[in-house]
Amino acid sequence: MQSRLLGAAIASVLAVSAPALAGNANNASAAIRAKGLIDGPAAAAVHRADADAFSARYVSVDRDGTEHVRMDRTYRGLPVIGGDVVIHSRNGQFKSASLTMKTQGRPNITPQLSADEAIVEAGVAFGTGFNGVPSAKLVVYARGAQPVLAYEVVMSGTRKDQTPTDMHYFVDAKTGRILDKWDTIHTANATGTGKTISYGDVAITTNSVSGGFQMVDNSRGGGSTLDALNNSDRMATRKGVVFSDADNAWGDYTNTDRASAGAEAHYGVAMTWDYYKNAHGRNGIFNDGKGVKSYVHINRNYVNAFWNGSAMFYGDGDGVTYKPLTVLDVAGHEMSHGVAQATSGLVYSGDAGGLNEANSDIFGAMVEFYANNANDPGDYLIGEEIYISNPAGTKALRYMYDPAKDTRSVSCYSSSVASMDPHYSSGVGNHFFYLLAEGSGSKTFGGVTHTSPTCNGTTVTGIGRDAAAAIWYRALDLYFTSSTTYPQARVATLNAAKDIYGIGSAEYNAVAASWSAVSVN
Incomplete structure (x- = not known):
């Protein structure tokens, strides 16, 4: 880099x-x-x-x-x-x-349903197994054609795969109809020496304390890495312990030593922090110079990682197909959910949800390129390092250069995208970014051939990933809003390209061509 x-x-x-x-x-x-x-x-x-x-x-x-x-x-x-x-x-x-708001119209703010009735309606959608007492507050829901008085009902619980969930339901305060919903826990479906599982020896910054060292990085806002002790996230925040060590050498390259995954996550957080600071001038997730906590060994045989609004959590994998999910692009992905939360606030619903996931994949890939680690060369595959066996390096959770390759994501925009799971509707944004950065045709990254078709049959010439990332970040920071759609993202990135490179520049024209190449016009 x-x-x-x-x-x-x-x-x-x-x-x-x-x-x-x-x-x-x-x-x-x-x-x-x-x-x-x-x-x-x-x-x-x-x-x-x-x-x-x-x-x-x-x-x-x-x-x-x-x-x-x-x-x-x-x-x-x-x-x-x-x-x-x-x-x-x-x-x-x-x-x-x-x-994104489309009208000056506003609803009558006298509800016809009570908060308890709204909770019942949300509870029917959520099902059993929620934790504590659900909350409900009146809001004006303005993501549709006309603003509607609604209750925002928050229900917390745990899914069958052990992932925690904080579901937000927006219940029409007149009819009881659920207008929208999203989860605020976003998953990835996926100077000591860290002896890591995927990267071998890496340098990590720790804190010297009486009697040894702690996995706390004071050079990056005091961010710390903790052992969740195989608890759920809510228990881990109470019972998790910061990794400590006597000789500042962490792990044994396997998950048998619990510090191996801890060191790997600590390294990924450091690389992500440094990428944002050096590439975009951002000082931590919230741009306040403060680090956050990372918890490893969350749940048992858990094949996932997530950002819960204030910290990162990493599962160990199942030990059969998947390793711990503490790899570079996953760390970059999860921290970037925090950056989206702190900037545009993209919600996890509709086109905005797809853009939220695409944003995390984009910067997860950029962190991998930035780290320039020989054991994990930069590429546009997401999560390829979490597989225990992946000799050709071609297995991945998602393929940014050809999203439909995973058989679930979409490569081209259509009216049906807004109703998809954000992990799969993210394909449109991922495909756009790859074309903008690298262009269409065939290239090789990390030993894997990347062949990117276009949806309109055109040939696109890339502007380089650093220029593409600069444009995307500025759009996220200054032009996206919480409900930005893909067509609005086109306008936002064109505005960002105009600001940096000028209207009519090669970069500006490439943004337009790349969006058209994924059917966003």
Whole structure:
């Protein structure tokens, strides 16, 4: 990753954007100006109603003074689901707004169903086995054609495969119909020495303490790696223990020594942190310089990994077909769910769900390329290292260059994509990114031939993965909103390419051609 291409990509990004301002975003002068624009010239563009209120989530200011302010919306004090917006302005002049909400109409906010009745309706969909007492709150659901008063019901539990679930159901407060649902736990279906399972010896940063060392990385925000002791995630957060060691050598290259998987996850987190910092100027998942916790040995014989909104969790695999899921592209994938949560907030439903999963696959692959580990060369296969036997390196959970190759994902966009599982509707975004980065035709990465067809029969010339990643990241950070659709993602990435490289540039034209090549027009 020391190539001049990377340097050029980094220079381009740094020339475009200054670091985002978080925390007291509402008090930032840019946020105050954005709210003033919403009160005036931007009111129609954001479909503002009289009782709408806006709160700045964060602010980003380009080097040329262009301001991007991400806002959450409420109506009469109720959260508006799908009402978030990004205001783009310069010198106090409104330029444009990124949003999905389609109307100024608002519902009557007097419910005809009680919260308990809404919980019953959600419970029918969820089934038995939820934990604790479900919660329900009134919201305005605005991801459809017209905003609707609804209850957001949250039900937590555990699936049959041991994966935890926090299901959010949006129940029409008048009819009891479930309008939408999504899970906020996102899975992947998949300077000591770490003696790792997949990578052999790797250098990891640990913390020196009295009597030895702990798997805590103070150079990356104090992120830590813990042994979940084969508990569920909810028990692990109470009972998990930070890995400690006397000689700063961790594991024995097998899962027999519990520190082997711990060191592998610790390494993957470090590579992901460094990738985001060096390629995109991002300081941790939440861009606040703070690390998060990683738990390994979650559940028993568990073939999955997930991000639960604040930490990463990795299963051991089944020991027959699958190894521990602590490999590089899985670590990058899970942490990138956190980055999506912290930026656009892409929900796990419809096109936005597919874009959320594609975003994680894209940056999981980029982390693998960034790490440049000889035992896992960069490629566009997701999770190929989790297989115990994969001599040709061709088994994978997903294939970004030809998503339909897994027999479940889609390579081309259609109206049916929004109803698919996000892991499979992600194929459209993965295919777009591969074509943008590498182009169509046949290439070889990591010893595996990647042949990428196009949906419209055209030939696409790639712009390089660093330029493609710079465009995608800027779109995620500044132009995607929580409910962005694939057609809106086309517009967002074109805006990002225009910002970095200029309208009509080779990069801008390649973005347009790559979306058309996956039937997003």
